[in-house]
Amino acid sequence: MLEVHDLRLGFTAGPQTLLAVDGISFAISRGETFALLGESGCGKSATAQGLMRLLPAAGRLVGGSIRLDGEELLALSEAQMRAYRGGRMAMIFQEPATSLNPVLTVGRQIAEVLQQHQALSGPAASARMVDLLRQVGIADPERRLDEYPFQLSGGMKQRVMIAIALAGEPDLLIADEPTTALDVTVQAQILDLLAQLQVDRGMGMLLITHDLGVVARMAQRIGVMYAGELVEVASREDFFAQPRHPYTQALFAALPDVARRGMALATIPGQVPALAAMPAGCRFAERCPQVMAVCRAEAPAWREVTAGHVVRCHWQGAAAMPMQTGDADETESAVKPPYLAVDGLKVHFPIRQGFWQRTVGHVRAVDGVSLRISPGRTLALVGESGCGKTTVGKAVLQLIKPTAGQVRLAGQPLEALQGAALRKARRPLQMIFQDPFASLNPRLRIGEIILEGMRVDARGKGNETAAALTRLLVQVGLPADTVDRYPHEFSGGQRQRIAIARALAVQPALLICDEPTSALDVSVQAQILNLLKQLQADLGVAYLFITHNFAVVDYLAHDIAVMYLGRIVEQGRADEVLSRPAHPYTQALLSAVPAPRLALARQRIRLPGETPSPARPPSGCHFHPRCPQASERCRQDYPSGTARSATHTVNCHFPL
Amino acid sequence: MNGWQLVILWSDGLVWLLLAAGLALGGLIARSPPLRVAWQRVGANRIGMASATVLLAFVGIGLLDSLHYRVALDGKPGEPIRYAIEVLSVLDALATPLRTRNEKTYSAPLASRLYAKETLDQPGGGAQRDYPRLKHGGLHLGERENERLADIAFTTFRAVVLAFLGWLAVVAVVASTVNGAGWRKIWRGETAFAWSAVLATLGVLLLVAVPVFSLSGQYHVFGTDKVGQDVLYQILKSVRTALIIGLVTTLVMLPLAVLLGIVAGYFRGWVDDVIQYVYTVLNSIPGVLLIAAAVLMMQVVIDTHPAWFATAAERADLRLLALCFILGITSWTGLCRLLRGETLKLRELEYIQAAQAFGVSSTRIIGRHILPNLMHIVIIALVMDFSGLVLAEAVLSYVGIGVDPTMTSFGTMINNARMELGREPVVWWSLAAAFSAMFILVLAANLFADAIRDAFDPRAA
Incomplete structure (x- = not known):
């Protein structure tokens, strides 16, 4: 149905045009899902924009052809093209929060498409809208039509976005990272919905993603993009059974996984080359473990491995990358006294209303959390967005004053301290933040940033500081000339290394890592995780690792605490929680994570609905409205902790 | 020439303090790479640099007008020196002709006669209503008052030629001193700093300012106001x-x-x-x-x-x-x-x-x-x-x-x-x-x- 041939897109930069997509060709037939896979900056989104001819102002279509059912799209005028956009081909974007207009009701936004492409209006349109919303699984569609986007949750917004895309009865659906911004349980719902709709309507789908798990779940054929080129195209079975291109293999090897616990992750050195400095030969040569002389000289041509499996590589071998079988250092150390002890921590934000700003209620962001972390161990705090896990991190640091509860650091209670005493006492606690672009002051040089913490107590002077700086940079694997440069010169992964160096500068005993890798690509994530693990082995730092990503938890954590709506529902050693989850929520979370391999016929537990608001938590067990096992008792009272073993507790009336 | 006494008005102090602060800030900016890069972007902006040139001209006038002094009065020797009540600035001194040559009342730009008719006593007795001659404007023409337009045109032409030559000289100096520039590059706007815009603006400024000032020696270029003061002086x-x-x-x-x-x-x-x-x-x-x-x-x-x-x-x-x-x-x-x-x-x-x-x-x-x-x-x-x-x-x-x-x-x-x-x-x-x-x-x-x-x-x- 869709045929893309030798598509070349570029962005103008001064006098020359830099090619972001350099000659890619693929085809999608009716009812098929083709996945474009690659790291950020590889030209995936530019391809999608090019297909819709919606390139930004600097974008240029340099050459190639795009045919939809034999019709050449690039030859159409802008007015003709409008009939195709939203009509024959529709697009779903990554961020549901910004892809709906906040000042129009949901109904108005769907009606717009219906009027444009189906010439429907009035009662006919309303009926169709209700029908569409029902198809995308929105309960009570008549009422939702008159609601505004802010009244909907993230998952619902994405459903509405899909409904809008479907309103034009498209033949081709382009989904640009449709679930990246969503929680795993909601992601699973949306992926199911997309797969279902595709089967029902026989649409073609172009799925753009960086997530191998999503690919394994959705795609029939897969194209791997690297630096503006397709490097491997294969069917799903071939792709997951025998990836041929070294880049694809490296992507697989970089994924943290339960099977490889305790080993160092394979990383891809370096980063995607800049548009302005594309290498002449194979574009992956600089980072390739199998690089040969011919790779640098000439770009490889397509080579068919098996029927339908083509790869663009000089290297003929097939073996997967050699795996370092690292030491599985699960030393069951004797239980040491906890370094950090948190008891009954509560953080309530008052909701104020009216002229006098009277408090009318509380958002119970954290509602009685108790944690223990021993020196040199890693506790992973897992939960979906909005469950209060970041607030726990900040409350432990006393960046947010806890409403109640105790935080003791090596026996010393922190919450009673004020001013200078508090600043001194919390120095062994440091934090690494999620967004490496927001966590470094853009106006300071790297050296100044790293030394900021050291300067506070004016310990090091002159040579001493310089030596410390060099040592820190070596520790996090950055070149020494980094010191005099500014943050904007570094990529996301390098910035995260700088943030780690800054935290290490004061020799902390406990690092609070708030989703340190969720903004990074898979290969860079592997580098950072390896670094964190290495640092723990070398320096004996303990981590409080806040994340929603179970694969990362698998790889790094000794202990796991699962959080739901401000409370910890299950806590235990990593192997206990991961292999024998007792709480229905933990089970659902684990089963919702898309696995990056051909799905074994495993049972999926699908949670209905989404996390309720912490301002009005449900009565009884917070989880009961979504729990498949909920009974009358769950609706009445909150379950107390049940010990499954010495280290494993669960808050459920009916633990599994 | 009498002695003089420097007068620093409060606003003068502030103006020069501001200038010093501005220069110090410039020094700091030059030391901080990201700020320097940002200002280099300003420097590459043609419109920005053209307007900066105009602003600089205004600032120059303002600074000249911020150096004040009082002239010593003629007194008997041995008495303490007394200074005039009037505080003058360097600009006043430079524009002395403009400041002192006041007419009686309104006169139009470049006129040689007043704007209103008056009753004039004729030398031979009797009175006549006519536009009286100005005391200063066009005085050098004497009896050849009808040659006023030709005189203005000639003065303007001479000044324009002079301004153009002066501008060429400036261009030559810039082209030879700015490293790696050369006038071809400047002409095509290929220099990192928007020299072409600066020089073009400077050219326009010179072509306007030089004729205006050469004319202002003999005429009131912008006319005079109700009490006969030169409008050009007021503008300055x-x-x-x-x-x-x-x-x-x-x-x-x-x-x-x-x-x-x-x-x-x-x-x-x-x-x-x-x-x-x-x-x-x-x-x-x-x-x-x-x-x-x-x-x-x-x-x-x-x-x-x-x-x-x-x-x-x-x-x-x-x-x-x-x-x-x-x-x-x-x-x-x-x-x-x-x-x-x-x-x-x-x-x-x-x-x-x-x-x-x-x-x-x-x-x-x-x-x-x-x-x-x-x-x-x-x-x-x-x-x-x-x-x-x-x-x-x-x-x-x-x-x-x-x-x-x-x-x-x-x-x-x-x-x-x-x-x-x-x-x-x-x-x-x-x-x-x-x-x-x-x-x-x-x-x-x-x-x-x-x-x-x-x-x-x-x-x-």
């Missing part, structure tokens, strides 16, 4: 008033706005409440009313203490500064609100939280992390406000609560033009000249502000 004097209003007011308002804005945004709580209430109250009082009340109060104080001032210039100067102060007090709220909002956003950023986790004190966080990240807003607001304030002075002088009546400003000139436009035949040149000069100044400031905003906007960079 107004530049300093406008610059001082624009700059000193900003100086008053900036610390208030920056300090209060950051403090309110960073500390939140009751501090934020108090500051917000203050600026909301200030904002809700009609601005002109507040300024009028303050200016009138100050006028009373000045009038009841004549002994405070040695000269009329000092009194006018103090009134000017007080006006700046009052304008500053009433105009800090907008920037303060903007900075408070931006600080609210910044304080939630992770690098601020990281600094807090390190135990960095609040003052250091504000100084090191927040202020530098607000500087682009401050710079943009500063230049934007400048033009607004120059216009505000014109409005205030128009309603009669602006600068001292003895001080020339665009506002007082426009105020006078109110009556001139009502008489028949209309006297248009005073208003037109004031309007054009102010228009050019404000337009240049606005375009320059645009260039700066483009260069400092992080989204555009």
Whole structure:
């Protein structure tokens, strides 16, 4: 149905045009899902924009052809093209929060498409809208039509976005990272919905993603993009059974996984080359473990491995990358006294209303959390967005004053301290933040940033500081000339290394890592995780690792605490929680994570609905409205902790 | 030549202090690479550099007018030297012919006769109604008054040729001294700094200014006003008033706005409440009313203490500064609100939280992390406000609560033009000249502000 041939897109930069997509060709037939896979900056989104001819102002279509059912799209005028956009081909974007207009009701936004492409209006349109919303699984569609986007949750917004895309009865659906911004349980719902709709309507789908798990779940054929080129195209079975291109293999090897616990992750050195400095030969040569002389000289041509499996590589071998079988250092150390002890921590934000700003209620962001972390161990705090896990991190640091509860650091209670005493006492606690672009002051040089913490107590002077700086940079694997440069010169992964160096500068005993890798690509994530693990082995730092990503938890954590709506529902050693989850929520979370391999016929537990608001938590067990096992008792009272073993507790009336 | 005594008016001190601060800031910027890069982007902007050239010309006039002195009076030897009551500036000295050659009343630009008929006594007795000859304008023509136009044309032509030659010389100097430039590159606009725009603007400036000044030796180029003063001279004097209003007011308002804005945004709580209430109250009082009340109060104080001032210039100067102060007090709220909002956003950023986790004190966080990240807003607001304030002075002088009546400003000139436009035949040149000069100044400031905003906007960079 869709045929893309030798598509070349570029962005103008001064006098020359830099090619972001350099000659890619693929085809999608009716009812098929083709996945474009690659790291950020590889030209995936530019391809999608090019297909819709919606390139930004600097974008240029340099050459190639795009045919939809034999019709050449690039030859159409802008007015003709409008009939195709939203009509024959529709697009779903990554961020549901910004892809709906906040000042129009949901109904108005769907009606717009219906009027444009189906010439429907009035009662006919309303009926169709209700029908569409029902198809995308929105309960009570008549009422939702008159609601505004802010009244909907993230998952619902994405459903509405899909409904809008479907309103034009498209033949081709382009989904640009449709679930990246969503929680795993909601992601699973949306992926199911997309797969279902595709089967029902026989649409073609172009799925753009960086997530191998999503690919394994959705795609029939897969194209791997690297630096503006397709490097491997294969069917799903071939792709997951025998990836041929070294880049694809490296992507697989970089994924943290339960099977490889305790080993160092394979990383891809370096980063995607800049548009302005594309290498002449194979574009992956600089980072390739199998690089040969011919790779640098000439770009490889397509080579068919098996029927339908083509790869663009000089290297003929097939073996997967050699795996370092690292030491599985699960030393069951004797239980040491906890370094950090948190008891009954509560953080309530008052909701104020009216002229006098009277408090009318509380958002119970954290509602009685108790944690223990021993020196040199890693506790992973897992939960979906909005469950209060970041607030726990900040409350432990006393960046947010806890409403109640105790935080003791090596026996010393922190919450009673004020001013200078508090600043001194919390120095062994440091934090690494999620967004490496927001966590470094853009106006300071790297050296100044790293030394900021050291300067506070004016310990090091002159040579001493310089030596410390060099040592820190070596520790996090950055070149020494980094010191005099500014943050904007570094990529996301390098910035995260700088943030780690800054935290290490004061020799902390406990690092609070708030989703340190969720903004990074898979290969860079592997580098950072390896670094964190290495640092723990070398320096004996303990981590409080806040994340929603179970694969990362698998790889790094000794202990796991699962959080739901401000409370910890299950806590235990990593192997206990991961292999024998007792709480229905933990089970659902684990089963919702898309696995990056051909799905074994495993049972999926699908949670209905989404996390309720912490301002009005449900009565009884917070989880009961979504729990498949909920009974009358769950609706009445909150379950107390049940010990499954010495280290494993669960808050459920009916633990599994 | 008599002796003289340097007079430093309060506003002079501030002007030169500002210049020094500006130069020091320039030095600091040159040492900080990201700022230097941003200013290099300003330097590459043609419109920005063209307007900067025009602004520099205005600033030059303003600076010349900010060096004041008093001339010693002729006295008997042995007596202590006494100085004239009149305070002059270097600009006054340079423009002595313009300042001293006053006519009787209105005369049109480049005229040789007055604008109104008068009854003249004929040498042979009797009287005749005619336009009398000017005392100074076109005096050199003598009896050949009918050759006035030819004389003007010839003088202009000579000056234009001179200006063009001078401009060529400047171009040659630039082309040979700027490394790697050469006039071809400049012509094609391939230099990193927008030399082509600067030189083109300079050319236009020279082609206008040189003929104007060569004509002003014999004529009143922009005519004369009601009391016969040269309008060109008034324009030149107004530049300093406008610059001082624009700059000193900003100086008053900036610390208030920056300090209060950051403090309110960073500390939140009751501090934020108090500051917000203050600026909301200030904002809700009609601005002109507040300024009028303050200016009138100050006028009373000045009038009841004549002994405070040695000269009329000092009194006018103090009134000017007080006006700046009052304008500053009433105009800090907008920037303060903007900075408070931006600080609210910044304080939630992770690098601020990281600094807090390190135990960095609040003052250091504000100084090191927040202020530098607000500087682009401050710079943009500063230049934007400048033009607004120059216009505000014109409005205030128009309603009669602006600068001292003895001080020339665009506002007082426009105020006078109110009556001139009502008489028949209309006297248009005073208003037109004031309007054009102010228009050019404000337009240049606005375009320059645009260039700066483009260069400092992080989204555009």
